[in-house]
Amino acid sequence: MRLADVFTTVLGDEPPVGFKAYDGSSVEAAGAPVLEIRSPDALNYLATTRRTELGLARAYVTGAVDVIGDLYSAMRSLWNIRVNVSGADSLRIFSALGGLRLLRRPPLPQREARLAGRKHSKARDAAAISHHYDVGNDFYELVLGDAMTYTCALYAEPTTSLEDAQYAKHDLVARKLDLRQGSRLLDVGCGWGGMVIHAAKHYGTRAVGVTLSREQAEWGAQRIKEENLSELAEIRHVDYRDVRECDFDAVSSIGLTEHVGVENLAGYFRFLYGKLKSGGRLLNHCITKPNGFGPPITRGGFISRYVFPDGSLAAPGVLMSGMHDAGFEVSHEENLREHYALTLAAWVSNLEKNWDRAVERVGIETARAWRLYLVGSRLGFEHNGIQLHQMLGVKPGARGLPAMPLRPTW
Known part of the structure; x- marks a missing residue:
């Protein structure tokens, strides 16, 4: 199962944006921006971060994920997407993407805030x-x-x-x-x-x-x-x-x-x-x-x-x-x-x-x-x-x- 297959399993056969991955697989969406997975670190950020939104952000900030084209157009196209993946598909995707290797933690971006002390002091x-x-x-x-x-x-x-x-x-x-x-x-x-x-x-x-x-x-x-x-x-x-x-x-x-x-x-x-x-x-x-x-x-x-x-x-x-x-x-x-x-x-x-x-x-x-x-x-x-x-x-x-x-x- 290649990354493009995972992409269409999650978003369907006619996704609102294109897709390209480091394993050479891709999905075309005429005239639309392209979501590019540039590094396996992107998958690790998603798998090891409790919130999907934060995992995607970490991947984007570090460059493991990028958008070819206008970021606003890509995010607007995906804004109201509701992912509906069955349990069987989840297991199949997890296995195809490397199983336990997904749980390797990549380095956190330097930009993340790390504050100490009493809140609002x-x-x-x-x-x-x-x-x-x-x-x-x-x-x-x-x-x-x-x-x-x-x-x-x-x-x-x-x-x-x-x-x-x-x-x-x-x-x-x-x-x-x-x-x-x-x-x-x-x-x-x-x-x-x-x-x-x-x-x-x-x-x-x-x-x-x-x-x-x-x-x-x-x-x-x-x-x-x-x-x-x-x-x-x-x-x-x-x-x-x-x-x-x-x-x-x-x-x-x-x-x-x-x-x-x-x-x-x-x-x-x-x-x-x-x-x-x-x-x-x-x-x-x-x-x-x-x-x-x-x-x-x-x-x-x-x-x-x-x-x-x-x-x-x-x-x-x-x-x-x-x-x-x-x-x-x-x-x-x-x-x-x-x-x-x-x-x-x-x-x-x-x-x-x-x-x-x-x-x-x-x-x-x-x-x-x-x-x-x-x-x-x-x-x-x-x-x-x-x-x-x-x-x-x-x-x-x-x-x-x-x-x-x-x-x-x-």
């Missing part, structure tokens, strides 16, 4: 953030483009440029928060400072951003200096929990909540509530689960090993309840998942356009891990496997009096 959170964000600002510049913003953009049209869409996202947040000249903004998890710079430059707001990534903080501080915004904008390399000032007019949290831990959401929202003056607003922008079923994240999977170690996703209802329980009145909510799919498509396009330079900067394994992560995330948003919600909360005025206009002004 300040030290471990710093290590988790560094794993993902401190791969080099020059690499992020290749992927994120001139906007240098690593969160969901806001598209007026599918053809809107990435830079214009990121500007629109920052401006929407600014208007929802009612930023104006002289108001004070705290941006937690500020990244390279996109929101801080936008608020200071376009609204005259005094903005403080905090990030656990030293490379982000240094890049953002330099951009603030170049924009002549030092009197209004500041970025600190600190944990958001170490911010001492209070009485901010507004708090923006754009892409931080995913790193906090679902078990810590109550304390997170209470902390942000305490940073605001009466009538102040919080804009919480984060990736969510599409429903409240199952655990907050599949532990031990590709995303937790390669992308966001210790990250977790809550359902939108959990987030809204957490905000209300902390004292906020949630006055507006919207789901921008289609916008994140478009954002990811733009990042993938940038990565492919700059592929050789990206590999030169971070190495082939990291570059392949990023390609797989960005393409898989795009499909997740397109197929409603994950969502992106913005929730606007207000700290009620004195004696609980309303602190918002009758209708939205943005």
Whole structure:
């Protein structure tokens, strides 16, 4: 039994993608991308990894598995495939592929995160953030483009440029928060400072951003200096929990909540509530689960090993309840998942356009891990496997009096 026979046993005689293997066998699928098994290590990764998804990811990251053609097209074709192999076929496949030799463990990719210490302690959170964000600002510049913003953009049209869409996202947040000249903004998890710079430059707001990534903080501080915004904008390399000032007019949290831990959401929202003056607003922008079923994240999977170690996703209802329980009145909510799919498509396009330079900067394994992560995330948003919600909360005025206009002004 050759590998191509195994492939058609699993996916049928007319598979949605082609197939090619190191044993010389192949299956054609006219005009479709080709899944290539380049090394026996691919089979070992699958056989020795409890989760098939992680085994495939390890094989792809190391190059034991590759796709000839467009990775997005291949993964989209396979996205809804349900494998249905009988017990007899499983035994036959196992024997044909080498039996117990499949259980030889190949070396793990170097890119996998291996964190120590108490989960969501300040030290471990710093290590988790560094794993993902401190791969080099020059690499992020290749992927994120001139906007240098690593969160969901806001598209007026599918053809809107990435830079214009990121500007629109920052401006929407600014208007929802009612930023104006002289108001004070705290941006937690500020990244390279996109929101801080936008608020200071376009609204005259005094903005403080905090990030656990030293490379982000240094890049953002330099951009603030170049924009002549030092009197209004500041970025600190600190944990958001170490911010001492209070009485901010507004708090923006754009892409931080995913790193906090679902078990810590109550304390997170209470902390942000305490940073605001009466009538102040919080804009919480984060990736969510599409429903409240199952655990907050599949532990031990590709995303937790390669992308966001210790990250977790809550359902939108959990987030809204957490905000209300902390004292906020949630006055507006919207789901921008289609916008994140478009954002990811733009990042993938940038990565492919700059592929050789990206590999030169971070190495082939990291570059392949990023390609797989960005393409898989795009499909997740397109197929409603994950969502992106913005929730606007207000700290009620004195004696609980309303602190918002009758209708939205943005």
